[in-house]
Amino acid sequence: xxxxxxxxxxxxxxxxxxxxxxxxxxxxxxxxxxxxxxxxxxxxxxxxxxxxxxxxxxxxxxxxxxxxxxxxxxxxxxxxxxxxxxxxxxxxxxxxxxxxxxxxxxxxxxxxxxxxxxxxxxxxxxxxxxxxxxxxxxxxxxxxxxxxxxxxxxxxxxxxxxxxxxxxxxxxxxxxxxxxxxxxxxxxxxxxxxxxxxxxxxxxxxxxxxxxxxxxxxxxxxxxxxxxxxxxxxxxxxxxxxxxxxxxxxxxxxxxxxxxxxxxxxxxxxxxxxxxxxxxxxxxxxxxxxxxxxxxxxxxxxxxxxxxxxxxxxxxxxxxxxxxxxxxxxxxxxxxxxxxxxxxxxxxxxxxxxxxxxxxxxxxxxxxxxxxxxxxxxxxxxxxxxx
Amino acid sequence: xxxxxxxxxxxxxxxxxxxxxxxxxxxxxxxxxxxxxxxxxxxxxxxxxxxxxxxxxxxxxxxxxxxxxxxxxxxxxxxxxxxxxxxxxxxxxxxxxxxxxxxxxxxxxxxxxxxxxxxxxxxxxxxxxxxxxxxxxxxxxxxxxxxxxxxxxx
Numbered sequence: 120x121x122x123x124x125x126x127x128x129x130x131x132x133x134x135x136x137x138x139x140x141x142x143x144x145x146x147x148x149x150x151x152x153x154x155x156x157x158x159x160x161x162x163x164x165x166x167x168x169x170x171x172x173x174x175x176x177x178x179x180x181x182x183x184x185x186x187x188x189x190x191x192x193x194x195x196x197x198x199x200x201x202x203x204x205x206x207x208x209x210x211x212x213x214x215x216x217x218x219x220x221x222x223x224x225x226x227x228x229x230x231x232x233x234x235x236x237x238x239x240x241x242x243x244x245x246x247x248x249x250x251x252x253x254x255x256x257x258x259x260x261x262x263x264x265x266x267x268x269x270x271x272x273x274x275x276x277x278x279x280x281x282x283x284x285x286x287x288x289x290x291x292x293x294x295x296x297x298x299x300x301x302x303x304x305x306x307x308x309x310x311x312x313x314x315x316x317x318x319x320x321x322x323x324x325x326x327x328x329x330x331x332x333x334x335x336x337x338x339x340x341x342x343x344x345x346x347x348x349x350x351x352x353x354x355x356x357x358x359x360x361x362x363x364x365x366x367x368x369x370x371x372x373x374x375x376x377x378x379x380x381x382x383x384x385x386x387x388x389x390x391x392x393x394x395x396x397x398x399x400x401x402x403x404x405x406x407x408x409x410x411x412x413x414x415x416x417x418x419x420x421x422x423x424x425x426x427x428x429x430x431x432x433x434x435x436x437x438x439x440x441x442x443x444x445x446x447x448x449x450x451x452x453x454x455x456x457x458x459x460x461x462x463x464x465x466x467x468x469x470x471x472x473x474x475x476x477x478x479x480x481x482x483x484x485x486x487x488x489x490x491x492x493x494x495x496x497x498x499x500x501x502x503x504x505x506x
Numbered sequence: 507x508x509x510x511x512x513x514x515x516x517x518x519x520x521x522x523x524x525x526x527x528x529x530x531x532x533x534x535x536x537x538x539x540x541x542x543x544x545x546x547x548x549x550x551x552x553x554x555x556x557x558x559x560x561x562x563x564x565x566x567x568x569x570x571x572x573x574x575x576x577x578x579x580x581x582x583x584x585x586x587x588x589x590x591x592x593x594x595x596x597x598x599x600x601x602x603x604x605x606x607x608x609x610x611x612x613x614x615x616x617x618x619x620x621x622x623x624x625x626x627x628x629x630x631x632x633x634x635x636x637x638x639x640x641x642x643x644x645x646x647x648x649x650x651x652x653x654x655x656x657x658x659x660x
Contacts, residue, residue, distance in 0.1 A: 364564070366536075366538055367536045368536075369535060369536055369537070371536070373533065385518065388518055388536065388541065388559065389518075389538075389539055389540065389541075389558075389559045389562045389565060390538065390539065390562060390564060390565070391562075423538075426538060427538075430538075496656060496657065498551075499510070499547065499551065499656055500653055500656060500657070502547035502548060502551065503547070503649055503652050503653060503656075504649065504653070506529050506547075506645070506649060
């Protein structure tokens, strides 16, 4: 994904640019003045700048002001100027812009020009990437990578990618300086990233700006990380397989649970895996696993097979309960592929089933209102209104 | 006992359950793949709310079990939850293509800057789709939606 920044006083021009030329590979942000642009660049350096102005003088002034911001001189600039200003374009070339396009222009022409411009940028960044290295975490674990960088006293940024997640670790002269992953603190971020066994990594040896947040020695961090992985594995061994679907027990008493714990339990609504749970929260894995162990010990959570046998057991115990019978009959799957569906019985068959189910006069009779003819609409609306 | 069934699709983080919890005292009951809320209107009339998380594909078979027999199907559509928008649109297409059950789109947030016309345009509103404003903090909003759902002729 290429991220751009469009600078123009006229937001309508940006909107038109964005509607016509933004796509999954190219996305642009907007600044209405050089000041706003500088703020945005300070937060995240864009891959390219588009400056749209009424005159070359106006664009020159914007570029002049932008050059005061750090790192801007390395960003490729595309200028869009009115055709009447075309003769003055040499001033812009002198300022080092990458390309100039005169307006008005046909949409298709603009798309062609823009693609060409973006391809040039991609080529440049590909050249830059070759200066670093990249690979898969399946081949080199994060522990290996940190050890290699530490042993060689390297300076650079270690980027880690897994699915949509991205983490960063800044290293200077082989010492870990800072780390960033979601909302976690630097050391917590490393402990989370260190558990990744799949994904991609890249190392860039550019001097990227960072703040030193980690005071601990790299060797101590590595020892803490190894200890953390051991503890984590020990806890995981006592739990069901990480990829097994876990479900909330119908008896889990949410009312007695603190809001904090409920937050974690709710993740398993409808079924989820332990692997997914560990990824979902910005918390230390040991902390998350302690909570999970507690849930499992208290039988709030159970595996699918336990859940099914538990439900079966419960159903036997409460055979007299009409509601259970209805739900059981409607939602019991014969096997993984074949479904005992509500859709199969015809209304008269359902009536018959109901008769069979509720022969006992002590048990209340149930009727599912399937057609609108059955609805006593006014009565129901009145009841709803009175709630 | 007469029972009305109402499936409610959406994502948990978009407060779908508020459609039930604002009206009922009883907590939701968890079943495999869905949560059940039983709202007792009187001693022989209940509404069953089936809360199905559309993100979990393991339980999509429940849609076939519940939706065809329901008086209406509710979909909670949060316009500020960018991740769920595409999924919601797919759900709408699927339900309309497969079932004749009227689909009711409960749009939230109620107080948003998104103009109503834009929402209608994005949803390509047609005669079959029905749009309601859903305020997860307002009981009246939920009662209004339920009244509309029950009043619609299929």
